[in-house]
Amino acid sequence: MKIGIVGVGYWGANIARVFFELKNEGYFDGEVVIYDLIQERAKKVAGEYSFQLVNKLDFLLSDPHVNVVLIVTPSSTHFSLAKQVLESGKHVFVEKPFTLSSKDAAELIRLASENKVRLMVGHLFRYHQALRELKRRIKIGDLGKLLFMVANKYGIGVPKEDSGVIFTLAVNDFDNFCYILDVEYPETILAHRGIFLQEDYEEYTSISVTFPHNVQGYLSESWLIPIFGRRRELIVVGSKKTAVIEFLKPNEIVIHNAHIKKLEKDDRMVFRVEKKEPQKIFFEYKEPLKEEMKALLKMVKNNEESESSGVIGLRAINMCEIAMESAILGKKINVKEWLDEKNL
Ligand SMILES: NC(=O)c1ccc[n+]([C@@H]2O[C@H](COP(=O)([O-])OP(=O)(O)OC[C@H]3O[C@@H](n4cnc5c(N)ncnc54)[C@H](O)[C@@H]3O)[C@@H](O)[C@H]2O)c1
Known part of the structure; x- marks a missing residue:
């Protein structure tokens, strides 16, 4: 070869x-x-x-x-x-x-x-051990009912000359969300862009997406936040457990067992924090x-x-285009309607 x-x-x-x-x-x-x-x-x-x-x-x-x-x-x-x-x-x-x-x-x-x-x-990230393990745990219901996911990518770097953080950074997190939930697309996308240095390309974006069963995803991405050594993080919050991945550590996941319990007391709802020790899970190191x-x-x-075929790449680009349109128009976009309109 x-x-x-x-x-x-x-x-x-x-x-x-x-x-x-x-x-x-x-x-x-x-x-x-x-x-x-x-x-x-x-x-x-x-x-x-x-x-x-x-x-x-x-x-x-x-x-x-x-x-x-x-x-x-x-x-x-x-x-x-x-x-x-x-x-x-x-x-x-x-x-x-x-x-x-x-x-x-x-x-x-x-x-x-x-x-x-x-x-x-x-x-x-589709070849990242920790993300694969997280997908497996979600599938077997280890985290309980999924509530929401938070993806952050922060660091300081020379801005790209041909694209902003939506196409460069959010593109991965859109795909990561869909990959771990085993879906093709979210249902809706609402995006905001922060443009500070270049005329057309954002240096910050904050995006919220919704998936079936009211699972929410939040993305926050920037190359203008001077975090030492970069930060690339994914947090998945479930009703029983929360999983945290630091992408720069591909062989570990932290599972937080603490969660909020809802109780009925004297005909009213009260909340209690169930405190439990977090658990660090290690597996064999494999460079993604x-x-x-x-x-x-x-x-x-x-x-x-x-x-990670061309179709996977195309879906991620569609999500980036929808996010750009959402940020420019200042409105939430229904993904299925957008795809139908474009005949995709
Ligand atoms: N998957 C990841 O985690 C990851 C990480 C970093 C970069 N990337 C991607 O990799 C690509 C390159 O990023 P980079 O940070 O290495 O950029 P870079 O600017 O460091 O390197 C790009 C190289 O391409 C060369 N080049 C430009 N036009 C060319 C052409 N027409 N023919 C041949 N060579 C050409 C340049 O001379 C340069 O050496 C980008 O698409 C980036 O998004 C992916």
Whole structure:
């Protein structure tokens, strides 16, 4: 197998490192070819891991031995690069956000099908051990009746030049919510945007979503909050237990057993806090990015759909578009009506 990586900035260099490790661990015995618009960057990463290097995308696309190409470039370039890969008849992996419009996302899915190749989107958290364990616990009713979920992503970073935090950060939490609840979409989305530095792109967003059975989701995302070391957190509150994941710790979940009990007393309702010790659950450490790349290798080897297919990527982009529209119009949007209107 031969893998092409297009774009080896911050994240692409991480992906190259993972393939180097997978080779050393005997999990992957193929070759890796690097391409970046900035040749010096490609040279540095290829040199570090003794990978091959090309100085033109065409060399990668016309190489009959290359099976799959990973697009790890800025979001605004995803569509045109992925389109070229698909048209060359190769499988493609596109980092998140899949594209910056649902029209482009749908077109890439169509092209993959037309060219009989696979399309995978970088929804990394679907390969995160703690999130998988949380999904399992929700399914067996371990938390009791689900009440609400809170997702926070805070940090300080140079704003992207082609998108705001809805397409860059909220895109993951929309997908995480749907993944753990096993649904395609929320029922409604209401979003607000805070724009402070750039004209068109938000640096803060606060979004509320509703799911069936009155389960609520709240997202709060910003790259303007100088939290040391970043914060990426998911809290799921149930009637019996609350689960907390810190995404930067993929091998643990904290389960808080404390909850509020409702009691009837002298014909009136009273509330009591049931205090119980929290429980920290640890499991084997598996780097989410490495798990994701293993899934990519499996997709290519078996020519089968991955857990983060183009359709998953498209749904997340639809949710981002709805959130943008909601924030601009200042109103809550019914997701089903929006999808019906757009014929999606
Ligand atoms: N899944 C995750 O957790 C995660 C984390 C970080 C970034 N990302 C995504 O990865 C992508 C890259 O982000 P980054 O932080 O590495 O950005 P970056 O700016 O550090 O790197 C992008 C690289 O792409 C190269 N590039 C730009 N246009 C190109 C083109 N047309 N052809 C070839 N190379 C080109 C640039 O020279 C640069 O080296 C983005 O889509 C981002 O959203 C995902």
